[in-house]
Amino acid sequence: MTFEGLQVLTIPAYEPDSPQSPPTSHHSVPVKRRRQQRSCDDCRRRKMRCEGGKGPDEPCSQCSSFGLKCTYNQPHKKRGPKLPKDMTLEQLQKENQDLKHKLASSSSTCSVCSQRLDRRDTDAPTPTRDASVGSPPVEEPSDDTGLSANELAARFSQFSLTTTKFDYLGEDSSFVLAGQASVMKEKIYGPSQTNHFRRPYFWQVLPWEKETLDARPHYVFPAPDLIDSLIHLYFTNVHPTLPLLHQPSFRRDVARGLHFRNLDFGGVLLMVLAVASRYSRDPRVFAMSGVSLSSGWNFASQVQVLNKHGEDNTIHEVQMYCLLALFKYGTSMPHSIWLYTGLGIRCLQQRGVHRRKPTTASKLEEELWKRALWSLMVIERNTCLFVGHPIGLHVEQYDFDLPLEIDDEYLDQDLEQPPGKPSQLSYYVCMLKLCEILGDVLRRLYDSKKAKIQLGWDGPEWEQRTVTELDSRMNRFLDDIPLHLRWDSQNPPKGTFFDQSATLHIVYNYILIAIHRRYIQHPSSSQSIPSLSICANAARAIVHTADIWITELQRLPLPLIYIPVFVSGVVLVLYALATRRTGIRLERNQDLARVATALKMLKFTESRMQPAGRHWELLRELWLLDGPPPLYNSPSSSTASESSALDASFINMNSSNNMPGQVFPPGPDQAVPSWNRMLSRDPTPEEALQGKSVEELLGLNGDSSSNIATIFDEQLMSLWMAPPDDPQNVARWQWEQTPEDRNQSSADVNWPHVFGA
Structure with missing residues (x-):
């Protein structure tokens, strides 16, 4: 039965906090506002209610709250005709019969399912790849939580009144739960207008903290001729086997005096000078005259180890930690290497560099972030092998890409290695693959017994299989080395x-x-x-x-x-x-x-x-x-x-x-x-x-x-x-x-x- 000419009215639910009184008659019931014909691209992707903008060029409320660009570029997908109910039922019956036949035909060959399971499953060996042949691939759980980690970080950064903000929030963060509650609330009641009512006393740096955070070190740099000499020694002796920096851009920044204006870059330059001092006989590099072991200490001792000024971690700060760890190899305190590499890795994790994600950074900046994290992992894993410490970043905790095999001179130009010219970064990629194998060695062979039991990595037979598998990986690596590096x-x-x-x-x-x-x-x-x-x-x-x-x-x-x-x-x-x-x-x-x-x-x-x-x-x-x-x-x-x-x-x-x-x-x-x-x-x-x-x-x-x-x-x-x-x-x-x-x-x-x- 249809009713023509009848206007549909909507009666909203009564809210106690609403300034309006509950409706007493049908005359006070507002007419439902006409909804936007289609949602914007971002709301469609996140499956959120989109009311559209107030004007033709204004963003919707959701994009406005997240600071996103409101676009309608995605084409509208038309739904096909619905299948008749009879046809759908016939298809389901046919699929049901096919599945029954498959189960009946495979029951005689599935001998593993008939075996009795051991009550202690922690001693069971880790299934190999061969055991899963013929089985359907297991779908990994989706990381989609309705609101991405970057969007959650942007949302909660709006709460802070200082320069500190959330760069990355993992799925296990408590803020993710709060973010989901906020999204659900907006779906039901619309965008909240209470975000701007916050007590500054609990969202800003307090005066006694600010006094300490604002303290800045005063760096003293050597003469320009010594800087040029040590930079040359660094890129000659260190950079070929640990390409942390990008030589052309680093030299440009030094030439324009960035180390005088940027505190973090000044720390990077000082650490480059400190590491390179070990390759120089210039008397100005010695902290104590004539004592060769003191080379570079005057530069390294100036560097501020921790970021105390409340700003975001920058690429220069992470590079500084990596160079500081490298310098500590030659001091009387090499045990601190593990601490500095761990600090650098934590800074990168705070920014979410360890996870593959869309970024607006330039290709050069993106490569520098990857080089920083991989360099820290190279130093940390080799240090852990020597002193017996656990590694700080396991293989299942990161999914970022390897660096591009492009030499420095082409990285900020065409982003393409000339054909027929072997890249010096091919060595770095090979070294990183070796360090990934080393990470498995440290975890699967040298981890604590309790950890190996919990992961099912225990028993002499399992250890022998692991050694055999690692030997095979090493042999495959040897076969894959480029010819110019053999x-x-x-x-x-x-x-x-x-x-x-x-x-x-x-x-x-x-x-x-x-x-x-x-x-x-x-x-x-x-x-x-x-x-x-x-x-x-x-x-x-x-x-x-x-x-x-x-x-x-x-x-x-x-x-x-x-x-x-x-x-x-x-x-x-x-x-x-x-x-x-x-x-x-x-x-x-x-x-x-x-x-x-x-x-x-x-x-x-x-x-x-x-x-x-x-x-x-x-x-x-x-x-x-x-x-x-x-x-x-x-x-x-x-x-x-x-x-x-x-x-x-x-x-x-x-x-x-x-x-x-x-x-x-x-x-x-x-x-x-x-x-x-x-x-x-x-x-x-x-x-x-x-x-x-x-x-x-x-x-x-x-x-x-x-x-x-x-x-x-x-x-x-x-x-x-x-x-x-x-x-x-x-x-x-x-x-x-x-x-x-x-x-x-x-x-x-x-x-x-x-x-x-």
């Missing part, structure tokens, strides 16, 4: 790619040691002998590659090089002791010669990196054993080739002028080391055993499993300097202790006279 000790890459390829090769083998080191720490496992052999081969590769790197470039190695050198020396000492227990005389073992090479590199590094001196002393104590071993034995064929290559590199060192960062020629103390000048001798009956692996040596004595206990004992394992799983045991590494006073001039014995600018 390492060949006989014919290494040239230029910057030499530096990058060697560093990548060292870090790769360092992570390989981390994967198999657990079996060395627990010698009762049947995997101890193969893992020891794998670790020893990786350690030899690290020492050999690092020796070529320092011989060729003659410059201070970054922590990505000298820390793996120390760990490799410990592994080789352990391998030499295991070999000694099989019957070979200690002086015949060539691995101790490689340990001597590692000691030489640490001695070279300790003049500017104080922890390297600690590593040298620890490794030297292990290397001496029962006394200095004579190193006069003739090398095996593989070692002889390495020695000849090293000799050639020492001889031709002056002619290598095409390498980046070669800032001084070799001095007298860079002569051929004594362990590379092997003397000939008559062969002995034990020569047949020289160069054999542990597996082969154990095979001479019978069953290898019965001899594991004779090779590994508590005395031997006490020499293995494994990073502590418990942070409270970090004191054993002497992080907190000041080394004994030594002759300061001795620290500079191996430092070339024309080093740096």
Whole structure:
């Protein structure tokens, strides 16, 4: 039944707080306002009620409250004709019959479903990808909460009367719940008019807090010529393997004096100068005259660590934390690296950089944010591997992209790498993929037992499968390395790619040691002998590659090089002791010669990196054993080739002028080391055993499993300097202790006279 000509009236619900009295007759009932024919684009996306603007060019109330642009650009989608009810019923019946047939046909093959489930599901192994073959993909829960995190941050930032605002709100935030309640309220009652009635006393910085927040440090910069010299050293020696900054824009900002006006950029410049000071012999970089370990301290000590002035975290502030962590590697307080990287990661999380989201920033600014977060992760994960701390950002907690493989000179121009020209950022992408594998190693193999039990990562069989899986990932990574970054000790890459390829090769083998080191720490496992052999081969590769790197470039190695050198020396000492227990005389073992090479590199590094001196002393104590071993034995064929290559590199060192960062020629103390000048001798009956692996040596004595206990004992394992799983045991590494006073001039014995600018 229809009624024509009848006007429809709407009676609103009575509200006690309404200034109007409840209607008493039909004459006071307002006529319903005609609704906008179509919703704006934003309201349609969020499925909210849209009343439209008061005028043709005015935004709707929802867009106005969020500060969004009100548009009607999306085309109107016409709905198709409705299907007849009979046709829909027939389709449902047909689908029902099809599903019944599929279930009946697959019931005989689904044997897994008929098995009895274990009551303790925490010990169940993690399902692999193969187990899900043939199953429909599981849909992940949607992140759509009706109001995006950016919109919620903008909404609650309107409540603040200061410059501080919410940059990112996660789904688990309490403000999300309040935001959903606000959206629901607006759907029912319309936009609220009470947002502007807030008590300023509870929304502004209080006077006694403002006095502290407004305190600004006064930075003192060196002379322009020293700034230019140190910037050149930084981008020559550090930037190729840790591309945190964008060189063209950084130089432009320094040239226009941004460090005098912008506090955060001034901190970045000071930290660049501090890090680069370790590559300079200019006396102005020393905080204490003539003491090389004090280089850069005058610059780093000025930097304000925490943002106390209540402003938003900027890209320059995060870059400053990253450079500060890098500088701390060479101080007496390297344990603070973990704190600074964690602080930088928290700043990035506060801005939501760790989540992929639409942004209005320029492509260059977006790349700088990605570089900052990835650089912090590289430093943090390598630090955590060394000191045994947990990582602060797991792989499931971020979904941002890798940096673009575009060199700096093209990043702010065409945003495209020229065809046929390999990018220097390809190394960085490879390094980041390695660090993602390292993150899995730290979490799945070295996390606490309680955490692994809760995640179902417990049990010897599960651990062996994990090691096998990680080995496969490492092999796939090795196959995917670009050709210009593949390492060949006989014919290494040239230029910057030499530096990058060697560093990548060292870090790769360092992570390989981390994967198999657990079996060395627990010698009762049947995997101890193969893992020891794998670790020893990786350690030899690290020492050999690092020796070529320092011989060729003659410059201070970054922590990505000298820390793996120390760990490799410990592994080789352990391998030499295991070999000694099989019957070979200690002086015949060539691995101790490689340990001597590692000691030489640490001695070279300790003049500017104080922890390297600690590593040298620890490794030297292990290397001496029962006394200095004579190193006069003739090398095996593989070692002889390495020695000849090293000799050639020492001889031709002056002619290598095409390498980046070669800032001084070799001095007298860079002569051929004594362990590379092997003397000939008559062969002995034990020569047949020289160069054999542990597996082969154990095979001479019978069953290898019965001899594991004779090779590994508590005395031997006490020499293995494994990073502590418990942070409270970090004191054993002497992080907190000041080394004994030594002759300061001795620290500079191996430092070339024309080093740096």
